[in-house]
Amino acid sequence: MSANPRKSSRVQGSWAAPSGKQRPTKSSTNINYNSSASWGSQQEPRTSVESGVKLCAIAPNDVRVVPKEILIQNEGEHVISETSNGSSIIKFYPNFFEKSDANWMFETLLNEVQWRQNTNLKYGPDALEPRLTAWFSDYSYSYSGIVQQANPHWQPLLVALRDRLNKLHNYKFNSLLANLYRDGHDSVDWHTDAEAALGKSPPIASISFGDTRNFELREISEVKSDDDLAYCRRIRIPLTHGSLLLMTGATQHDWQHRVPKEYHDRKERVNLTFRVMFPSS
Numbered sequence: 001m002s003a004n005p006r007k008s009s010r011v012q013g014s015w016a017a018p019s020g021k022q023r024p025t026k027s028s029t030n031i032n033y034n035s036s037a038s039w040g041s042q043q044e045p046r047t048s049v050e051s052g053v054k055l056c057a058i059a060p061n062d063v064r065v066v067p068k069e070i071l072i073q074n075e076g077e078h079v080i081s082e083t084s085n086g087s088s089i090i091k092f093y094p095n096f097f098e099k100s101d102a103n104w105m106f107e108t109l110l111n112e113v114q115w116r117q118n119t120n121l122k123y124g125p126d127a128l129e130p131r132l133t134a135w136f137s138d139y140s141y142s143y144s145g146i147v148q149q150a151n152p153h154w155q156p157l158l159v160a161l162r163d164r165l166n167k168l169h170n171y172k173f174n175s176l177l178a179n180l181y182r183d184g185h186d187s188v189d190w191h192t193d194a195e196a197a198l199g200k201s202p203p204i205a206s207i208s209f210g211d212t213r214n215f216e217l218r219e220i221s222e223v224k225s226d227d228d229l230a231y232c233r234r235i236r237i238p239l240t241h242g243s244l245l246l247m248t249g250a251t252q253h254d255w256q257h258r259v260p261k262e263y264h265d266r267k268e269r270v271n272l273t274f275r276v277m278f279p280s281s
């Protein structure tokens, strides 16, 4: 993952529709967007199709206004932006797994994955990551001052989940970063998953088990300085037990994401982020 996303050329973000039980019941929503104006223009405020909330209040006299956060909770596909990088598309399935299946999968992963805490060299030689991780791939993976060594020894449930996602969505996920948030103090800071080793416009499939945590996105395509960050459009998706989130198209270039610390108690949560890695990178 990277805090400074690189820009890419235009994206071809096409998703094969899932089949069977998981077929989305909602049609795709377009979160209306105009990339050239985040504030201070004469445009109409944008409106979220889903919530009816104004996305960006346009104030007179070029006063910058912090856009209201967009909440995504329902199943469906959301085109969250369109820029020269292409469409950023999110698909969310809050009940991808039946609760009883999610329960045993959660317990299995808690117990059978070799969780470890890494040092994040970006923050100093003793800076421990505020969560535990495990990496499964034929390739090593470097992000944020961390090197995850190649580990081809996939836990069997993870192989089954990977193969199911690949079948449903016609992907070739071959790598997995698994995260264990021990409580509400564990987190992951703003970043993109746009490392060169993941290729252009990388798709990410994210499965969550355990306690619900907020997954936040902020749009960085128009950000020129740190001051602009306060005015980004923001999206919040509560990632529930047994949910699946797909991020595709330009999402890793035009948006950052994070799971913030919580002020309320949170129990354990396992998150699986499937990725496609290219051996030559």
Ligand SMILES: O=C(O)CCC(=O)C(=O)O
Pocket: 001, 177, 179, 188, 193, 206, 215, 239, 257, 258, 259, 271, 273
């Ligand atoms: O825990 C999550 O939902 C996100 C984790 C994440 O962003 C990552 O592993 O790159």
Ligand SMILES: [Fe+2]
Pocket: 001, 191, 192, 193, 257, 273
């Ligand atoms: Fe990430």
